[in-house]
Amino acid sequence: MSGPAAGYNFGYLDEQTKRMIRRAILKAVAIPGYQVPFGSREMPLPYGWGTGGIQVTASIIGEDDVLKVIDQGSDDTTNAINIRRFFQRVTGVTTTTLTGEATIIQTRHRIPETPLHEGQILVYQVPIPEPLRWLEARESETRRMHALAEYGVMRVKLYEDIARFGHIATTYDYPVVVNNRYLMRPSPIPKFDNPKMHRNPALQLFGAGREKRIYAVPPYTDVVSLDFEDHPFEVQRWDATCSLCGSADSFLDEVIVDDAGGRMFVCSDSEYCQRQREAIS
Amino acid sequence: MKPLLRVAELGKRFGARTAVADVGFDLYAGEVLGIVGESGSGKTTLLRMLSGQLTPDQGRVEFTARDGEQLDLYALPEFRRRLLMRTDWGYVHQQARDGLRLAVSAGANIGERLMAQGDRHYGRIRDEAIDWLQRVEMPAERIDEAPTTFSGGMQQRLQIARNLVTRPRLVFMDEPTASLDVSVQARLLDLLRQLVAELQLAVVLVTHDLAVARLLAHRLLVMKDGRVVEAGLTDQVLDDPQHPYSQLLVSSVLQA
Amino acid sequence: MYVAVKGGEAAILASLEQVDAARRGDRALAAISVAQIREQMRLAVARVMAEGSLYDPDLAALAIKQAAGDLIEAIFLLRAYRTTLPRFGTCSALDTSDMLLQRRISATFKDIPGGQVLGSTYDYTQRLLDFTLLAEAAAVPALEAVAVEPEASPRVADFLAAEELLARESDDDGSPPPDLTREPLSFPASRAMRLQNLARGDEGFLLGLGYSTQRGYGNSHPFAGEIRHGWLSVEYLPEELGFAIDIGEIEITECELFNQFKGSATVPPQFTRGYGLAFGHAERKAMAMALVDRALQAEELGEPVAAPAQDIEFVLYHSDNVEASGFVQHLKLPHYVDFQSELELVRRLRREYQGRQECSGEPE
Numbered sequence: 001m002s003g004p005a006a007g008y009n010f011g012y013l014d015e016q017t018k019r020m021i022r023r024a025i026l027k028a029v030a031i032p033g034y035q036v037p038f039g040s041r042e043m044p045l046p047y048g049w050g051t052g053g054i055q056v057t058a059s060i061i062g063e064d065d066v067l068k069v070i071d072q073g074s075d076d077t078t079n080a081i082n083i084r085r086f087f088q089r090v091t092g093v094t095t096t097t098l099t100g101e102a103t104i105i106q107t108r109h110r111i112p113e114t115p116l117h118e119g120q121i122l123v124y125q126v127p128i129p130e131p132l133r134w135l136e137a138r139e140s141e142t143r144r145m146h147a148l149a150e151y152g153v154m155r156v157k158l159y160e161d162i163a164r165f166g167h168i169a170t171t172y173d174y175p176v177v178v179n180n181r182y183l184m185r186p187s188p189i190p191k192f193d194n195p196k197m198h199r200n201p202a203l204q205l206f207g208a209g210r211e212k213r214i215y216a217v218p219p220y221t222d223v224v225s226l227d228f229e230d231h232p233f234e235v236q237r238w239d240a241t242c243s244l245c246g247s248a249d250s251f252l253d254e255v256i257v258d259d260a261g262g263r264m265f266v267c268s269d270s271e272y273c274q275r276q277r278e279a280i281s
Numbered sequence: 282m283k284p285l286l287r288v289a290e291l292g293k294r295f296g297a298r299t300a301v302a303d304v305g306f307d308l309y310a311g312e313v314l315g316i317v318g319e320s321g322s323g324k325t326t327l328l329r330m331l332s333g334q335l336t337p338d339q340g341r342v343e344f345t346a347r348d349g350e351q352l353d354l355y356a357l358p359e360f361r362r363r364l365l366m367r368t369d370w371g372y373v374h375q376q377a378r379d380g381l382r383l384a385v386s387a388g389a390n391i392g393e394r395l396m397a398q399g400d401r402h403y404g405r406i407r408d409e410a411i412d413w414l415q416r417v418e419m420p421a422e423r424i425d426e427a428p429t430t431f432s433g434g435m436q437q438r439l440q441i442a443r444n445l446v447t448r449p450r451l452v453f454m455d456e457p458t459a460s461l462d463v464s465v466q467a468r469l470l471d472l473l474r475q476l477v478a479e480l481q482l483a484v485v486l487v488t489h490d491l492a493v494a495r496l497l498a499h500r501l502l503v504m505k506d507g508r509v510v511e512a513g514l515t516d517q518v519l520d521d522p523q524h525p526y527s528q529l530l531v532s533s534v535l536q537a
Numbered sequence: 538m539y540v541a542v543k544g545g546e547a548a549i550l551a552s553l554e555q556v557d558a559a560r561r562g563d564r565a566l567a568a569i570s571v572a573q574i575r576e577q578m579r580l581a582v583a584r585v586m587a588e589g590s591l592y593d594p595d596l597a598a599l600a601i602k603q604a605a606g607d608l609i610e611a612i613f614l615l616r617a618y619r620t621t622l623p624r625f626g627t628c629s630a631l632d633t634s635d636m637l638l639q640r641r642i643s644a645t646f647k648d649i650p651g652g653q654v655l656g657s658t659y660d661y662t663q664r665l666l667d668f669t670l671l672a673e674a675a676a677v678p679a680l681e682a683v684a685v686e687p688e689a690s691p692r693v694a695d696f697l698a699a700e701e702l703l704a705r706e707s708d709d710d711g712s713p714p715p716d717l718t719r720e721p722l723s724f725p726a727s728r729a730m731r732l733q734n735l736a737r738g739d740e741g742f743l744l745g746l747g748y749s750t751q752r753g754y755g756n757s758h759p760f761a762g763e764i765r766h767g768w769l770s771v772e773y774l775p776e777e778l779g780f781a782i783d784i785g786e787i788e789i790t791e792c793e794l795f796n797q798f799k800g801s802a803t804v805p806p807q808f809t810r811g812y813g814l815a816f817g818h819a820e821r822k823a824m825a826m827a828l829v830d831r832a833l834q835a836e837e838l839g840e841p842v843a844a845p846a847q848d849i850e851f852v853l854y855h856s857d858n859v860e861a862s863g864f865v866q867h868l869k870l871p872h873y874v875d876f877q878s879e880l881e882l883v884r885r886l887r888r889e890y891q892g893r894q895e896c897s898g899e900p901e
Contacts, residue, residue, distance in 0.1 A: 012621075014621070014623075037723065039718075039720045040721065042617055042619065042718065042859070043620070046613070046867065047859060047863030048863040048866070048867030048870075049863060049867050051863075071870070071871060072874045078545040078548065078549060078871075079871070081545040081546045081549060085546070108870075109874045110874055127864070127867070137851075138850055139724060139854075140725075140850065147360075148359065148360040148363055149360075150363065150397065151397075152394070152396040152397025152398070153397070155396040155401075156382070156389045156392070156393050156396060159385075159403065159406065163389065163407075163424075163425050165889070169882055169886070171882045172878045172879075188874075189874070190875070191878070192878075210864055212721035212722070213721075228401055228403040229402045230403050230404045236878060236881055238881075251877075253874070253877055268873065268877070296803050
């Protein structure tokens with residue numbers, strides 16, 4: 001490792017702030033799915049671009065950590081690169097694109113296809129942490145609804161979908177119940193990724209900077225997607241396979257390849273795709 | 282038999298003004314209690330205190346739970362009180378839009394309480410919703426339509442169905458027919474009377490309309506300036522009012 | 538095609554170079570200096586300091602230069618710097634009665650002790666473009682700003698308060714004020730929390746909200762009791778020293794609006810106060826803030842809460858332009874995954890729709 005940039009504390013945040021955030025994280029781990037308010041700092045990246053995830057990562061990262069940053073499943077998108085560059089500058093830690101080698105993975109909108117293992121931490125960037133927000137705009141009321149576990153209204157939304165379309169029409173940021181208690185937004189990951197959260201061996205941390213909330217799913221915790229007995233939760237399936245690696249079980253992005261509307265499908269997880277290709281050749 | 286609702290010495294002040302003072306009564310299962318009086322007499326404030334929405338300054342409201350336990354309403358933790366409100370109790374607002382979710386379908390409006398109770402079977406929830414639409418004499422095929430497409434009378438029926446789906450034992454009604462045309466009122470009153478008898482509901486009914494009170498209520502409380510000035514069987518109070526204020530109320534209706 | 542998402546790092550670096558080049562503009566012209574911005578764009582500097590929550594005219598001017606004049610970007614830069622600064626403590630509460638006044642007006646009394654002092658204001662400039670400013674070296678006379686000593690000009694609010702015609706603000710209990718940059722907003726939000734939020738809030742947002750209260754969205758009939766602009770010493774009391782020391786002077790603008798209040802069961806009829814305070818010379822901001830501060834007191838005063846400006850959660854959660862700017866612009870970030878999910882759903886819904894149409898035999 002090369003050491004952090006001069007003039008800044010390791011991880012950018014000062015140690016007091018890191019301690020404050022770590023206390024919030026501990027509380028979040030102790031009450032899975034509960035949104036812990038925290039004194040979110042003004043970061044040198046814009047709100048809505050990952051300030052919550054960055055603060056969580058900055059508070060837990062140590063010199064021996066190996067960091068991977070993805071956005072939309074890919075290590076190569078500009079926002080992922082920018083955040084990785086930020087941490088290289090302010091911590092000097094080793095970075096990687098390999099899911100298996102990373103100790104901390106900061107993500108926006110995806111869970112890697114490669115299964116995570118014990119000891120890893122997955123840090124989600126969260127734009128809107130409150131699952132009840134579209135049904136109730138007031139924070140004071142949604143906090144009360146969580147306190148009293150009044151979640152019936154969330155099912156009303158699913159009921160409406162089925163009544164209207166014959167099936168649930170929520171495709172991403174699909175609400176889950178954590179540890180049989182708190183309703184939680186998984187952040188805008190596709191519902192394809194929801195089952196990966198359930199009893200995952202890795203620690204999952206969620207940071208919302210602008211909304212000043214941290215929440216967590218500890219390892220091996222139940223995470224159940226909301227559904228009805230006679231309309232069970234199901235994930236997206238594609239008719240196509242990945243044009244590059246041939247994978248039939250990963251989340252596929254559609255790419256428009258010519259003016260005539262020609263399309264191909266490729267893995268959204270670029271590292272997984274790369275390794276699949278290497279395995280074939 | 283224990284009374285379902287037991288109210289004693291209930292009082293509420295707003296600043297220097299006394300809104301409700303020293304109100305007490307017992308209400309039994311299957312009984313409809315009318316609270317009449319002109320606007321400003323304190324009847325709506327009283328209803329809000331009885332239904333857990335406004336903390337009284339004085340007195341007690343006790344409710345007998347299904348298992349026979351006597352619950353002191355304002356000593357209950359909030360979650361128990363809110364649970365009561367969406368299971369064992371109902372509340373029918375004067376304006377249907379205050380009691381309905383206007384953005385979701387009729388079926389979802391009726392099903393909401395079932396889902397809040399943890400029913401996780403779509404088909405069953407939907408069947409219940411269809412059943413209740415029929416019981417309030419609404420066409421079942423309109424189950425997927427939004428309440429905004431319904432007439433005022435239909436909205437009120439929907440609000441009633443939404444409340445009754447969890448088989449509450451006690452329903453509060455705040456001027457349930459006041460915002461409807463006279464012809465629509467009559468049909469709705471008929472339906473209410475039938476449902477109350479069929480389901481053995483206890484009802485606290487607030488109304489300024491003595492005709493509504495006569496049709497639905499078994500007993501009446503007449504309120505003036507926050508106090509009960511006369512109480513008794515409906516026919517008795519309306520045919521032979523004792524208090525000068527009750528006499529005035531009754532005679533003003535007769536003249537109208 | 539697929540490789541389009543590769544090469545992001547090189548693209549970012551190239552973009553950074555372009556930012557620098559675009560900021561510099563025509564190299565035939567002299568670069569603008571930070572000192573020039575500080576001295577000649579003082580109102581922009583004031584806004585960046587106020588909404589950046591940091592009183593430092595040099596750094597604010599630097600931020601304006603670095604942001605190529607984009608004030609919200611400059612505010613963001615200043616805030617990101619501010620967050621790294623250590624905290625020594627909290628200064629003693631400012632008493633604006635002690636201001637060295639450069640401007641002071643009241644719309645409620647024709648004459649007041651100390652008089653009306655017009656000072657520097659754009660109010661009476663007639664807004665004709667001054668083409669002489671096109672000439673590089675148009676001479677402007679150097680004037681010493683007239684300052685009015687504080688003893689001669691007591692605050693207008695104090696006259697009304699002496700007669701008990703103005704609502705008494707709850708006394709300062711000496712506890713340290715909340716710090717919104719260190720702790721999250723929580724509800725019910727105290728007046729101190731609200732004022733702090735509004736002081737950092739976007740001028741445009743507060744202006745629109747304040748305006749809405751005047752047009753009937755919220756029942757507000759304010760009078761400009763007093764607007765004062767000038768300089769004030771800041772004192773800090775180090776515990777180890779035991780006495781307050783003067784740590785410098787700051788330029789501020791204060792606005793107090795008086796609103797008629799008809800009284801409630803427990804409060805007699807009187808005037809209530811909307812309060813605005815901003816760094817630098819910033820009358821529009823201070824007045825808008827005062828309007829919104831008063832509107833947000835509706836609930837406490839037993840007034841109906843119906844208008845947007847009276848809705849505490851709505852106002853406080855949406856006033857911060859750095860938060861708003863970031864979240865609005867995050868829509869520029871890739872959303873391939875969410876969009877792919879929606880694309881798949883819409884295609885499916887269309888198939889089902891077409892299936893239904895065909896079943897029912899209706900023409901499309």
